[in-house]
Amino acid sequence: MKFQFAKSILNSLALGVLLGLAQTAFAEVAAPGNYRIDPAHTTVLFTVNHLGTSELTGRFNVVEGNFVIGPNQAPGVDVSIKTASVDTNHDKRDAHLRSPDFLNSKQYPVMRFVSDKVSYDKQGQPVSLHGKLSLHGETKPVSLALSSVGAGKDPWGGYRAGFNATTTLKRSDFGMNFMPGGIGNEITVTLNIEAIKE
Amino acid sequence: MSPYLTLIIQGIILPIGVSGLLLWLGPTRDGYRVAGNALAWLLAYGWITGFPAIPPKEAVDWLWLLLVASYAVCHITQHHARWLPLTLILAGTLTAVVWPVLYYQPSAAVAGELVILVIAGSFLFRRAEQAVSVAPAFTLSINAGGLAIASALGGSLLVGQLLTALAAVTGVYALAEIASRLHRTPFSTQQVLVFLPLYLALLGIARVYAELPLASAALLLASPVIGIRVRWRHSWLISLILSAGAVGLLLLNGDNTAYY
Numbered sequence: 001m002k003f004q005f006a007k008s009i010l011n012s013l014a015l016g017v018l019l020g021l022a023q024t025a026f027a028e029v030a031a032p033g034n035y036r037i038d039p040a041h042t043t044v045l046f047t048v049n050h051l052g053t054s055e056l057t058g059r060f061n062v063v064e065g066n067f068v069i070g071p072n073q074a075p076g077v078d079v080s081i082k083t084a085s086v087d088t089n090h091d092k093r094d095a096h097l098r099s100p101d102f103l104n105s106k107q108y109p110v111m112r113f114v115s116d117k118v119s120y121d122k123q124g125q126p127v128s129l130h131g132k133l134s135l136h137g138e139t140k141p142v143s144l145a146l147s148s149v150g151a152g153k154d155p156w157g158g159y160r161a162g163f164n165a166t167t168t169l170k171r172s173d174f175g176m177n178f179m180p181g182g183i184g185n186e187i188t189v190t191l192n193i194e195a196i197k198e
Numbered sequence: 199m200s201p202y203l204t205l206i207i208q209g210i211i212l213p214i215g216v217s218g219l220l221l222w223l224g225p226t227r228d229g230y231r232v233a234g235n236a237l238a239w240l241l242a243y244g245w246i247t248g249f250p251a252i253p254p255k256e257a258v259d260w261l262w263l264l265l266v267a268s269y270a271v272c273h274i275t276q277h278h279a280r281w282l283p284l285t286l287i288l289a290g291t292l293t294a295v296v297w298p299v300l301y302y303q304p305s306a307a308v309a310g311e312l313v314i315l316v317i318a319g320s321f322l323f324r325r326a327e328q329a330v331s332v333a334p335a336f337t338l339s340i341n342a343g344g345l346a347i348a349s350a351l352g353g354s355l356l357v358g359q360l361l362t363a364l365a366a367v368t369g370v371y372a373l374a375e376i377a378s379r380l381h382r383t384p385f386s387t388q389q390v391l392v393f394l395p396l397y398l399a400l401l402g403i404a405r406v407y408a409e410l411p412l413a414s415a416a417l418l419l420a421s422p423v424i425g426i427r428v429r430w431r432h433s434w435l436i437s438l439i440l441s442a443g444a445v446g447l448l449l450l451n452g453d454n455t456a457y458y
Contacts, residue, residue: 051201092353092452099354099408100258106407107256107298137255175255177248178356181201 029125030151030161032070035195037079038160039063043192044081048171049184058088058097067115067195069161071124077115077131079191083108101178102171104136111135113142129165136174142167144191159197166190205355209362213242217370221384228386229273235367236269236392242363246356257295257403258356261396264291268395272388280391281323288319288395292402299406308406311415318423319398326390329426332433335371335385337425340434342368342397344441345404345418351448354408361400368393380431397422411451417444 044060065079084105086097098105115131125148133142149162169187172180216238224234240262244250250259264287271283292312299308322329329337342365350358371385401418404410421440425433 095353095409096355099356100256100403101354101356104256104407106302109302175251179201179205181204 029123030069030148030163031159031197032073034068034198035066035161036198037063037065037067038194038196041162041194043190045190045192047188047190049186051182052184056088058086061085061087063191065113066198069118069126071120075116075118077113077118077129079113081111083111083135102176108136113144115144118146126163133169133174135169136176138174140173142169149192154196160194161197162192162194164190164192205359208242208246209359210366212245213238213363213366214370216241217367221370221374228388231384232269232272232386232388232392235389236265239363239367239393239396240265242366243360246359246363254294257298257407258360260291260294261360261399264288264399265392265396267291268392272391276388281320281326284323284391284395285316285320288398289316291395291399292316295399295402296406311405311412312402315398315402315419318419319395322394322398322422322426323391325426326387326394328429329390330383330385330387331429332426332431333372333375333380333383334390334426335368335383336375336380337422337434337437338385338390338393338397339365339368339372340437340441341418341421341425342400344421344437344444345397345401347445348410348414348418348448349400349404349408351445351452352404352408352410352414354404357400357404357408361397361404364393364396364400380434394422411448414444414447417441417447 039062042063044063045057046059047055047057050056060081060083062082062085063079065077067077067079068075082105083103084098086094086103086105088094088097097103100107112134113131114134115129117130118126119128119130121127126146128146129144131142132139144165144167147164149164151161152159154160167189169189170185171177171183171187172185217235220231220234220238224230243262247258250262252259254260254263267287268284271280271287275283292315296308296312299305342361346358346361346365349355349361368385371383371389375383375385398419401410401415405412405415417440421437421444424440425437428436
């Protein structure tokens, strides 16, 4: 019994040390270079008002892309999201969002953000992205506020960096005008991105 | 205004109001009635879609062109064979509507369904005169109503609303048919020929873009075809059974919880 208890404490300590080390490793500034988005650890969320009474959050489950970071690097961000992967935890609502009423996923299967301008702070961390979003057959300029979460080596010998990016879009700007009274025009989009350095 | 009230005004009250006024107070000449009814639907369509893109970008953007082209053909070729130009117009519209889907994902099944829709359309346009003997407005409003419910349940409230507007426009004439105990109809062959292509195009859009299941789509295509083929004053009953069957299948296979 005592042996089990001691083993449990040792395990907890070891886990704490590992987590501490990992946190230290991932607190650094992301190294300049080319990165590929890791879809398994990237989340694309959106929030929209419903009937003026509540906020509904959904996600897109299929995302891919790559980007270049570093103040002295030629900037480049290219992120594609499959519109049919919309998921609001309600099958009927998802079918409705995929339909011609909103995303029209059959005709516009991909939304794509391409940026060629990145702003950096004094520490060399990217703080905002400026580019063009193609969605629902329309291409409009969009800026995303960017915050760095961490960067460092992963347990498999690779190098990862994480960012959170947020922006607010008007769906009417992208030709999605259906049900203006029921569903809000402004949509907050958040991307929690983890990327692997190539 | 409540968004649900807006949906009802756009899809039901406006087209019924305009179409009803035309029927009871407007000119008796059929040509004006056809134009008025087309205008009633176009007003609702413009309001529902927030005005379509010109040139058309999405499937529903083609519908006003289809309606105008169908009307123009019927107006120009009043006493001649109209089924061929109408079939070509329907084929062209459906090809334009389905093209983006085939572009990203070529599919023999989708192309096959397109061909079946065009063949059915051709058959219906040839038999349009026959339809007038079987309460066409009542039959068409049943079909459009059934497809509206199926589209709304299947995924697209927008397509459902456009069909509701079609059911409302034809529904006014259906009331006149019912009032005469289905012995007479103020809904002419010309009206049938203008609105049938619209119904078929909306069926195609619901099938391709709004995830309307094949079985329901097949019943909703068979509904006007059989309804017109059968020479029986109450063949609207066949349309009612088939349309109800299409909706019933959706309800049986799907999640019945309210969403909208």
